[in-house]
Amino acid sequence: MVWPTLRGIYLSFTKFNLLTPPKWTGLDNYVRMVQDPVFWNALKVTVYYVVVNIAVQTAVALVIAVMMQRLTKRTWLRGIVLTPYLVSNVVAALVFLWILDYQLGIGNHVISWLGLDRIAFLSDSTWVIPTIALINVWRHVGYTALLIFAGLQTIPETMYEAARVDGASEITMFRRITVPLLRPIMALVLIITVVGSFQVFDTVAVTTRGGPVDSSRVLQYYIYDMAFGRFQFGYASAMSVALLVILVVITFVQYRLTRAESSDLA
């Protein structure tokens, strides 16, 4: 754990192609990174992906979790909601590649039945990132919902009973009880999902390989391509250090902003 991390940092200061021993080059990799437009684009694309992915996923997961809490706590329902999570990203990506196919996909048939224009989901540069983000929402939303659901169980049922006796509606109870008491849990869930979301790779690798042009070249795919496509391990390591720093900063900021450590329940 510690050793690979240190070694990763070391490699980021070297020129290394796997065949010859790493050669110390100081900050060269980092200078190159700052000047590399593809890197900045990859960062932009990744952030865009994370925003769409997390916004939709968290909102839908929250609704699913609250409804499971209020309607039925049966295991079968939670099981069904979790099912997509059991298949690999590769499987999810391939199925949606087929469902969203421009000519033959059932998704586009539905769109044309509704009288709208067909969408080239994965080969149009404006649609590609939202599409990949939603594919991953499909796979992960159940898992996120179950995490939130687990958090909901920590809110005492008596609070809802008391509110109901006072004549509060479901929506009022949601706003006044669920949201404030769930905040620390949502903070944790957000930290976990955002960190995971930044590391998107599988779906991109299987469906678009970064295209069209660079419009879905997310950071992790660029790093992989740099290391295994062009054998520039040093530069690839430098970029993964950058990714690590970004994640640590985001985690820290989120933690502070959402005051994850304090609960209103205490």
Added chain:
Amino acid sequence: MATTTAAVPVVAKRRFGFGRTAAWAFMILVILLSLFPFYWMLRTALSSNNALYAGSDSLLPVQFSWGGFERVFGLQTGQAAIDAGGAGQPIQFWHYLLNSVIVSSLVTGGQVFFSAMAAYAFARLQWRHRETVFRFFLGGLMIPTIFTLLPNFVLIKQLGLVDTLFGIALPTMLMTPFAVFFLRQFFLGISREVEEAALVEGASKVRVFFRLILPMSSAPLATLAILTYITSWNDYFWPLMVSYTDRSRVLTVALGVFKSQTPQTGPDWSGLMAATLVAALPMLVLFCFFAKRIVNSIGFSGIK
């Protein structure tokens, strides 16, 4: 729920009528969206490629055929496969399936065993700086996997394990911070008295661990094993880095390769969907047996 509605029957019923219906409608939509892609895999896998073009908007299999599955398991001859819209190259899914089983089993066995030992050391044994080391270890949960993958690859390369199943399994089969943390929580909850009684009787710490601690925590160990198996089965990035040839190719990587072997006429959708179904099925079957355990393990004691 039933108890609370019973407490305030009349008012609750009226107020919930519309809201509850809408909520159930939403849940049914969620269920449909979750399951539809699985149905679509099956429907496509059981259709013939040639008919898929004309009947792409049919909700049932078009021109029913086992061809997709036959291509996946290499039961069709090359020419027959090409005629049916496949890639012609033989694909040995049995082989990849076996590889996936080997890797996931190695990872699961190794990880559960080593993590259990480490967790026991963190939970029970007394040694200097234990808490500091543990905190350090937990910090490891925050390090993204990409960050250790490149150095790990260099290490595997130096060990000469590139393109072997063992090389794929090695990094995760030792232990992961998550697994150690997960098990430590359970070990801490085991009562000390039983353990001390055994020690007084003259059993060694090692004996206590194998004869007492492991059997007593079989439930969390099983949960961890299932979760690890699923994660390992679905992993794509690391096996993609390490395996180059058929020899060490696991199912996820094989699917990617299958997809890129697109024949001239267009993708072999029915073969591809048959392959994804074959890759997904073992985990779905596992889930049918252990759904309750898996669903209940997701929570804040075992956060991932």
